[in-house]
Amino acid sequence: MKTAKISIVGFGSIGAGLATEIAKKKDFLKIKGYDLKVVTIVDADGAEIDEDGLNIKSIIEKRERGEDFSYAKGALDLIGEIDQDILVECTPSNIRNGNPGLNHILTALKNGVNVVTSNKGPLVVAYKRIMETAKKNNVSIGYEATVGGAIPLINLVKGNLRADDIVAIKGILNGTSNYILTKMHAEKRDYEEILLEAKELGIAETDASYDVEGIDTASKLVILANSLMGMDVKYEDVEVEGITRITPESLDLADELGCTIKLIGEVEREGKRLKVSPKLVPYDRPLSVGGTLNIVLIKTDVAGEVTISGKGAGPKETSSALLSDILNIVDERC
């Protein structure tokens, strides 16, 4: 049995979702030879700590009752203090300076703690620095959950397609904007109206500007270009246009051509081209997937075009990606 002590930093929907799945899959994981113990849970307002493994269910119930955490400690205090194998960073993404996530990640790596993260910000602003810090301290970092939710895209390319040279990647990388476009098209209703509804349903966040202005998609492109295509690009290298100017009329015009409109992110290594923009997509093409689905088309020298799609967001789906990274690190390091 391989055991690993895990700290979860950030206990919003993603962090709590992961903790729940680890508790729920305890027996399944034991059959596969893994014993995962969550030893700390930290959020902005405090921490829970138990080196023998926390009782996840009672902590989630406690949070639902609105009670405070037991310890007034922050993530940075606990990194040097607690014995842990993997720190899972899932605080909210900040693509301006990457913090607080970047700080958490670099401090963990420097302390010899492996990191798994769902947080795009740190990877967008400091991909190279993070990778170099991990290498120098002989620890690993997994970031499958930063792009494409449940789609095992990054590990797929790094692992199973590593004999291939990736020449281009394009796809739908933001579930919220895909949901809005799909609804606008199907119900012939205005952008503003659908956005409001998506917010009420919890599909869009209160501030949905990252999603609808293409910022989220552009951030993901930067991560994909740097990590899978051997490029060295920054957010500023991406040409970005969102979906805020799409009207039901433009969708009708697209329909007459047998097409719909999708927010497409594209990276081509040749010419260092990175672009996010609404594009006409014929109905019979894979990229016409609807709802909150994400889809990615990978173009390689040997395999040709491989397309993969799945749920792009959601705490449960993101847990699949986080868990996959966690088990990779346990196999490699623990």
Added chain:
Amino acid sequence: MKTAKISIVGFGSIGAGLATEIAKKKDFLKIKGYDLKVVTIVDADGAEIDEDGLNIKSIIEKRERGEDFSYAKGALDLIGEIDQDILVECTPSNIRNGNPGLNHILTALKNGVNVVTSNKGPLVVAYKRIMETAKKNNVSIGYEATVGGAIPLINLVKGNLRADDIVAIKGILNGTSNYILTKMHAEKRDYEEILLEAKELGIAETDASYDVEGIDTASKLVILANSLMGMDVKYEDVEVEGITRITPESLDLADELGCTIKLIGEVEREGKRLKVSPKLVPYDRPLSVGGTLNIVLIKTDVAGEVTISGKGAGPKETSSALLSDILNIVDERC
């Protein structure tokens, strides 16, 4: 630099395609830290041997000139004789008794040689025996290339989705029958006519019965069920119906319902249900992909539905899968 000595058994389009890609990607693979040497190439009529690495280009040219191999030796003679790390088995598939592939694979494993194969037959008739033999002799077997051509399906599920429990798999697993149905639909022409044309184009083999009668799809389902879903099933457990009775008229009727007809393979663990049959698929569903494409929908407990598609056949595309298995084994064993 990790080096590996490779033998290729079966020098038809797949074997020759792999040898060509290994030669072509020599520098790319060296940058990634791999030095792959093809030390033997064996076909039914003889072998080429060079423990320092064969010159692939000159062997392919020699074959094109219709010249014989240099040595009158068979695969089984060479397994004990030649120093090799990985035997790549790509002789034609035989799902009745698995031979000659099964014999090659078991002999290699018993001699402590790792195996990579594109040959479905041995896996369909003796999955358990092959896995037990590999384990007992402390060697590995990779069989990504047996299902889905360039789609890295098996390693995706075994690796990146291994925290997930796979409850069902369904998809289009045969490119030839998909090509025929797509053409029949688009051109409103008869099955027999399109089949003949596919044979002329090299998309269908002279004896296409495995493809059009659903036997190839059923074989792949058996491999997926046993290897990814923890089942223990045989070919006889699959209910099989092919596409030979589909008429242009039935495709027209489907069209009126906004659907097309696809040859779908399905496995559900609950109830041990394995089935291959032509099904109505709405145009806007991922499974409606056309041409020779393959597509697989994987249903899991945590990630939800993940869909992956790509080229299902072709020597170059199959090389991507074989190479991925080869590099996995080199990392693990060499």
